[in-house]
Amino acid sequence: MSDPMRPRIFVQFLDKPFIEPTRGDMINELRFYKALMTFADVYYNDHLLHPDGTFEIRPDKLYAPSRDYDLYYVRANAELFKSLPHPKVTMALPYNEEMFAIADALIVTTQAWKDLLGSNGASDPDHAFLQKWYPKGFKTSSKIVNIRQSIDALFLKEISPQDRFEARAMTTGAGVFGFFGRVTDETIPQTLMRAIQTAKSRAKDTSPLLSAFAGNIRIALPKDSLNLGTVPYEKMPALLSGCLATLGQECADSSYLGSGKILDSMAVGTPIVSRRNLVREEQLGADYPGLFDTQEEANEIIWKLCDGSDFSTELSNYLLERRNMFTPTSNGAFIRQALEQAHMLPARQPS
Amino acid sequence: MQLRRTFLSVVRKTVSPLISAGLLKRPTPLNLRFRIVQSNHLIRQNDCTAALDVIWELGQNNLGYPGVGAQLHKIALYANKQKNTDVLARISQTILPAFKSSALTSVPFHVNKAYVSFLCEDWDEVQNALHVLQNSDANIDNLLWDIHVKRGQLCETTGEFEQEFQYLSTLLDGPFDMPKVRTQVAKMGLSSVRYAQKLGLEVTAHSPLLTPTVLEQVSPETLRSIAPSLPKTLHDWSAMDQTPRATPSNASAADRPLRILIASNAGNWNFLREATEVLEEAGIEVRFLPFDHLKRAIDQTNKTDRTHPTMFDMLYTTGPCKPSQQDGFALLADACPWAHDLITWCDVVFVEWWNAPAVWFSRYLPEDTSLIVRCHSYEAFSVNPYFTNMARVDGAIFIADHIREVFLNSFSLPALTVENTTVIQNIRDLKQLSLDPKTDDARFTLGLMQYSNWNKDPIFALDILEQLVAQNPRWTLRLVGTPWADELSDFEAAYHDAFLAKLAPLEQHVIFDPFTRDVAGWREKIGYILSTSRREGSHESVVEAMASGVIPVLRRWPLMAQFGAPESMFPDFPAFDTAEDAAAYILAKSQQKEDAADRANIRAQTLARYDISTSGIDFVTYIRDTHSKVQIGQRHE
Numbered sequence: 008m009s010d011p012m013r014p015r016i017f018v019q020f021l022d023k024p025f026i027e028p029t030r031g032d033m034i035n036e037l038r039f040y041k042a043l044m045t046f047a048d049v050y051y052n053d054h055l056l057h058p059d060g061t062f063e064i065r066p067d068k069l070y071a072p073s074r075d076y077d078l079y080y081v082r083a084n085a086e087l088f089k090s091l092p093h094p095k096v097t098m099a100l101p102y103n104e105e106m107f108a109i110a111d112a113l114i115v116t117t118q119a120w121k122d123l124l125g126s127n128g129a130s131d132p133d134h135a136f137l138q139k140w141y142p143k144g145f146k147t148s149s150k151i152v153n154i155r156q157s158i159d160a161l162f163l164k165e166i167s168p169q170d171r172f173e174a175r176a177m178t179t180g181a182g183v184f185g186f187f188g189r190v191t192d193e194t195i196p197q198t199l200m201r202a203i204q205t206a207k208s209r210a211k212d213t214s215p216l217l218s219a220f221a222g223n224i225r226i227a228l229p230k231d232s233l234n235l236g237t238v239p240y241e242k243m244p245a246l247l248s249g250c251l252a253t254l255g256q257e258c259a260d261s262s263y264l265g266s267g268k269i270l271d272s273m274a275v276g277t278p279i280v281s282r283r284n285l286v287r288e289e290q291l292g293a294d295y296p297g298l299f300d301t302q303e304e305a306n307e308i309i310w311k312l313c314d315g316s317d318f319s320t321e322l323s324n325y326l327l328e329r330r331n332m333f334t335p336t337s338n339g340a341f342i343r344q345a346l347e348q349a350h351m352l353p354a355r356q357p358s
Numbered sequence: 359m360q361l362r363r364t365f366l367s368v369v370r371k372t373v374s375p376l377i378s379a380g381l382l383k384r385p386t387p388l389n390l391r392f393r394i395v396q397s398n399h400l401i402r403q404n405d406c407t408a409a410l411d412v413i414w415e416l417g418q419n420n421l422g423y424p425g426v427g428a429q430l431h432k433i434a435l436y437a438n439k440q441k442n443t444d445v446l447a448r449i450s451q452t453i454l455p456a457f458k459s460s461a462l463t464s465v466p467f468h469v470n471k472a473y474v475s476f477l478c479e480d481w482d483e484v485q486n487a488l489h490v491l492q493n494s495d496a497n498i499d500n501l502l503w504d505i506h507v508k509r510g511q512l513c514e515t516t517g518e519f520e521q522e523f524q525y526l527s528t529l530l531d532g533p534f535d536m537p538k539v540r541t542q543v544a545k546m547g548l549s550s551v552r553y554a555q556k557l558g559l560e561v562t563a564h565s566p567l568l569t570p571t572v573l574e575q576v577s578p579e580t581l582r583s584i585a586p587s588l589p590k591t592l593h594d595w596s597a598m599d600q601t602p603r604a605t606p607s608n609a610s611a612a613d614r615p616l617r618i619l620i621a622s623n624a625g626n627w628n629f630l631r632e633a634t635e636v637l638e639e640a641g642i643e644v645r646f647l648p649f650d651h652l653k654r655a656i657d658q659t660n661k662t663d664r665t666h667p668t669m670f671d672m673l674y675t676t677g678p679c680k681p682s683q684q685d686g687f688a689l690l691a692d693a694c695p696w697a698h699d700l701i702t703w704c705d706v707v708f709v710e711w712w713n714a715p716a717v718w719f720s721r722y723l724p725e726d727t728s729l730i731v732r733c734h735s736y737e738a739f740s741v742n743p744y745f746t747n748m749a750r751v752d753g754a755i756f757i758a759d760h761i762r763e764v765f766l767n768s769f770s771l772p773a774l775t776v777e778n779t780t781v782i783q784n785i786r787d788l789k790q791l792s793l794d795p796k797t798d799d800a801r802f803t804l805g806l807m808q809y810s811n812w813n814k815d816p817i818f819a820l821d822i823l824e825q826l827v828a829q830n831p832r833w834t835l836r837l838v839g840t841p842w843a844d845e846l847s848d849f850e851a852a853y854h855d856a857f858l859a860k861l862a863p864l865e866q867h868v869i870f871d872p873f874t875r876d877v878a879g880w881r882e883k884i885g886y887i888l889s890t891s892r893r894e895g896s897h898e899s900v901v902e903a904m905a906s907g908v909i910p911v912l913r914r915w916p917l918m919a920q921f922g923a924p925e926s927m928f929p930d931f932p933a934f935d936t937a938e939d940a941a942a943y944i945l946a947k948s949q950q951k952e953d954a955a956d957r958a959n960i961r962a963q964t965l966a967r968y969d970i971s972t973s974g975i976d977f978v979t980y981i982r983d984t985h986s987k988v989q990i991g992q993r994h995e
Contacts, residue, residue, distance in 0.1 A: 172631040176620070179700060180645035215645075215703075217696055231695050233651065 014047040014077040024066045042157040045339030112150040116265040119285035121153045135259035156265040157338040162274035170245035181215035185250040190224040196257040202309040248275040255281025278322035406437035424466040427473030465496045523591035544674035567739035581767040595677025602749040603725040606991040619704035621647040621715045632785040636974035649715040655694035686722030712737035720747035728985045735895025738765040748773035753984035760923035783973040788905035802832040805884030807899040808839040812853040818890040821937030838871040893917040904964040907957030
């Protein structure tokens with residue numbers, strides 16, 4: 008029996024009757040729902056979601072809302088969105104003119120993205136991100152709510168010795184720089200790949216180094232890298248934990264969208280190396296020592312991660328401390344406050 | 359290539375309406391080219407019947423038309439893939455009789471006739487046509503190759519491979535397409551071994567020896583009959599592949615620890631965590647090679663240059679077609695440089711599971727590195743050991759003695775002798791398992807894990823239960839694990855039916871527990887762990903239960919009894935041939951007063967024999983000793 012005081016939130020992604028963590032976009036949606044579940048009852052496709060993201064009975068088709076909800080959140084399903092009562096919100100990506108026109112608020116995952124949309128693109132009108140995803144001269148009058156991204160609780164659990172061992176074996180026991188997710192010419196961090204090559208030359212035989220890729224790999228990888236293919240989601244914490252460091256994307260989207268993979272690494276305390284931008288500073292902190300602006304800085308960071316110094320431990324400790332900001336509970340509180348301030352949820356009465 | 363494709367597309371679009379309109383009927387070479395283009399298009403559209411019409415409409419007017427037979431062959435092959443039986447039926451009923459009754463004598467006619475005859479498996483007509491052609495100056499290499507491939511496929515049911523191996527042998531000195539021959543030698547080799555492993559029975563399986571009907575015929579004698587029954591040419595070529603290293607392996611650098619590279623296939627690292635721990639605790643450096651990376655890299659190299667072998671070729675081709683050790687290893691350097699670096703880094707390659715990686719390393723590992731392979735169970739029944747260069751395997755570890763017996767009977771090449779092998783239990787940290795507390799009912803409860811198949815034979819468990827219930831209705835059997843799948847082979851379905859029939863009168867005494875990760879919690883409810891299987895390797899769940907103080911009840915595994923199991927695996931405990939004997943043993947045990955002491959004793963015996971503290975030392979010692987012997991050239995030959 009759920010608490011009658013908890014808000015009830017209807018959520019829907021595309022036209023999928025159910026959702027499971029098999030692709031990046033669904034993984035991110037589920038993380039959002041799990042954060043919502045820390046303070047609300049969340050109904051996906053009108054079916055109550057369990058805290059672990061599963062259903063009592065998995066829906067086999069789309070259902071219309073059978074009760075009144077305190078808030079409706081729909082991503083990329085205009086027909087359904089039009090039919091729903093208010094208050095209703097949608098993710099600010101992908102752009103849909105009809106949905107944007109009737110939404111009470113647009114959801115974004117970073118402050119940088121919020122600021123960009125809030126200025127209707129005026130703050131960075133030429134950025135490739137804006138040109139890729141939004142029409143020219145795009146304007147919105149909707150409220151914009153930053154929900155931030157959350158760490159999945161799976162990444163906070165203790166890793167079993169066998170999973171840890173298998174991750175070590177599948178990456179050969181070498182020092183591995185991991186790049187996971189969608190691997191394309193656009194996303195692959197060329198600056199860091201060059202930095203790893205430089206570090207390999209410096210390390211010679213003393214410390215074997217490899218770059219490893221897993222996920223949706225759409226390009227021919229360099230011969231001297233590991234192609235781990237598709238790794239089951241539940242094995243990712245161990246794999247990340249076994250890496251020397253993970254590499255952040257360098258594409259246009261990464262300047263404004265957040266990265267769940269950055270948070271995954273943070274959750275297990277594996278150093279992240281990434282080009283500095285507003286979003287990375289937002290998630291990792293402007294003082295995070297793994298951010299670089301130039302090739303020389305990237306070379307230096309990668310080398311310091313390989314040379315056996317305390318740098319790796321320093322980064323790891325920093326991340327483990329910072330992860331508290333992004334746990335489902337703390338991020339749930341952040342989201343609730345943001346929704347209340349935007350009047351998408353009724354404000355709580357002082358107790 | 360793109361230009362050619364565009365040209366053919368234009369040709370097809372131009373001539374297709376003309377052919378459909380009944381024009382272009384004159385048997386000219388250009389018309390035939392048009393029709394081949396059109397029929398190829400129809401094949402791609404999965405319409406082989408129409409493809410046949412397009413060719414035969416022209417061919418029937420001139421059976422001596424060059425290329426008609428080859429195109430009919432192509433259409434028939436694709437029709438077969440598309441399960442279109444109509445095409446072959448029409449070739450048999452209409453086209454073959456037309457050739458048989460024709461009085462034509464030209465060379466192209468006989469080529470066409472040979473193709474059509476062998477499609478219909480009319481070997482007398484094939485012979486007649488070939489006889490004519492061999493006395494002509496026609497180039498019939500492609501025809502002979504196609505006939506060979508077809509006959510090779512038929513050999514999978516007749517077993518008459520030798521003639522086809524001899525044909526392949528004749529191609530080796532000529533200018534024939536070597537990559538094609540190399541792959542065909544590999545395919546035929548694999549098929550020959552699979553055929554021999556059927557032991558004369560009719561089964562279709564990847565590993566015939568592991569199918570129940572064949573497994574029931576397995577004995578030392580039948581296993582030893584496999585190698586001699588292989589085609590002579592394959593036998594000779596395989597013998598050529600048994601090449602020991604020419605020089606001892608390099609001495610390991612004295613100023614650094616021994617380096618071991620552990621290779622395993624398809625991400626199966628299940629039994630290696632504790633093994634790695636004991637190696638590292640002994641000061642040995644360990645790294646890992648997931649073998650599937652090598653396969654991907656080698657196959658990618660073949661895609662860009664067909665003269666390079668595929669991984670399949672490297673593993674299963676034999677004799678003169680097998681790449682040399684040097685060429686094979688050099689190929690890896692180009693295809694997967696990091697794997698090459700790992701192999702050159704180590705002193706010893708340890709291969710987990712006797713499957714593809716064991717074959718590959720035995721064939722291509724440089725001489726200065728030692729090779730040790732560990733065989734668990736199913737691999738001893740597979741085809742892979744046959745393709746292993748046993749002379750290059752410096753040491754072999756078996757996890758149970760009876761598995762070694764099976765292996766050495768099957769692959770009794772002089773190169774791998776019992777002296778080069780050892781038996782070392784799986785490396786398990788059993789001390790972490792505690793003496794389980796027991797529920798009140800445990801004294802009267804039997805347990806069987808992962809019960810749901812013919813091999814585990816839960817009917818035998820029900821037979822035991824039946825005997826016990828007749829004495830005391832308190833007796834219960836708990837079956838834990840995944841139930842039978844929804845879809846079963848006919849054989850498994852029949853067994854399942856028999857199980858249900860046996861279960862019916864005992865149902866109230868049987869509890870089905872779903873698959874659980876809390877095995878310790880499940881063991882608290884049982885006093886006896888059953889091993890009722892027909893075949894096992896080490897039966898890990900029984901060993902773990904024993905370490906928790908559960909009394910083992912061992913059936914004498916009927917398919918392994920001739921190889922000394924399970925006594926060789928469990929020498930401290932009795933084994934039974936019948937359910938009656940097993941039940942009598944359980945009843946006697948249940949009447950003993952010293953239950954707790956008995957259970958503590960079982961745990962102590964188990965730890966002494968099977969725990970990491972014993973097997974771990976043996977494991978490290980064997981690896982170090984084997985490498986040392988190799989360095990000074992003392993490996994037994």
